[in-house]
């Protein structure tokens with residue numbers, strides 16, 4: 375598989391999540407973190423909004439982070455002028471290609487869409503900008519029109535076409551067919567921009583890449599409109615471990631970046647959040663823990679350190695003897711098989727009472743309780 379470039383839109387589509395606002399310093403910090411992570415391009419925001427948004431984009435451009443900074447625009451010359459004023463090196467020029475959007479949102483026709491896109495693209499190219507022409511609602515567009523749109527974008531000088539599954543209506547098999555058809559008939563670079571309305575954003579991005587798309591548009595934590603976008607951490611790790619395509623992203627920084635964005639967006643990371651959730655490397659079940667203790671590959675696709683996490687072995691209702699023995703060894707206590715069996719029974723009973731796994735301190739209490747019972751028994755037997 376050819377190389378894939380990560381285009382991060384946390385600062386644009388991510389911030390479009392209803393209710394999410396980043397402070398300007400947070401926008402700048404996120405841009406710095408993304409650059410450090412090693413993404414190819416940062417879609418920093420929407421210059422034509424003006425005010426704070428424009429200020430933040432200007433600041434990001436001035437930082438000279440060594441990555442491409444893109445401004446998002448409608449297919450409107452004034453929008454692109456605002457982007458140029460910010461100092462971006464790349465622009466996204468977006469316009470809808472589906473009839474439902476053209477008729478009911480833009481209230482125009484297909485010819486107007488083509489002309490607006492071509493005029494805006496030519497204007498941006500005249501200003502030496504890298505241009506992504508974005509086909510909004512591409513996945514619900516008539517394929518013949520989408521192909522015509524892509525051909526005209528290419529002729530006008532577009533560097534790539536962003537294929538937007540705007541309302542997340544696609545599934546991997548059909549998106550694969552769409553992307554193949556565009557590449558075969560137009561020969562233009564494609565960026566996948568997928569939404570997660572049916573939980574398929576990452577799968578659809580991977581399918582597009584498999585069909586030949588070279589760019590993956592993603593957001594940290596899958597932030598984005600409605601159910602969000604394809605998550606950066608999922609796409610990067612899936613490419614590395616499922617497609618064996620290491621993009622050279624500094625994945626050990628993922629936990630830090632995801633936690634920062636979670637805090638800045640006010641969206642707490644669920645414990646079982648894919649890739650970076652605290653529970654992703656926590657094992658409790660006896661059979662799993664036994665396997666992991668023998669060789670972590672038995673129940674982990676990659677090691678926690680790769681994404682900045684640590685493995686946790688929890689002791690609770692579903693634990694087995696081997697985990698109990700290993701846990702007490704951490705405290706220099708060598709349990710006999712009988713002791714491990716006895717403690718396991720106590721662990722199960724206490725876990726059910728408390729409805730959770732146990733803290734190490736509680737395990738030590740149980741151990742002391744067991745020892746005291748044993749001493750009492752011996753004393754009883756000896757009539758002491």
Ligand SMILES: CC(=O)SCCNC(=O)CCNC(=O)[C@H](O)C(C)(C)COP(=O)(O)OP(=O)(O)OC[C@H]1O[C@@H](n2cnc3c(N)ncnc32)[C@H](O)[C@@H]1OP(=O)(O)O
Nearest residue numbers: 387390420422423448449450468469470479480510540599
């Ligand atoms: C699917 C997506 O994520 S698209 C990106 C969406 N992001 C945002 O909307 C966030 C930022 N948006 C904004 O700040 C504002 O909407 C602005 C600055 C872009 C425009 O603001 P306003 O001038 O107040 O217009 P408003 O938002 O009410 O309506 C959008 C207008 O843009 C038009 N428009 C929408 N998309 C496009 C497009 N891609 N190309 C050209 N015109 C467009 C609409 O038809 C509408 O025009 P109308 O006023 O003639 O009916």
Ligand SMILES: O=C(O)CCC(=O)C(=O)O
Nearest residue numbers: 387468508510511538540
């Ligand atoms: O990226 C674009 O230009 C389109 C906007 C978008 O986020 C989408 O269609 O999902």
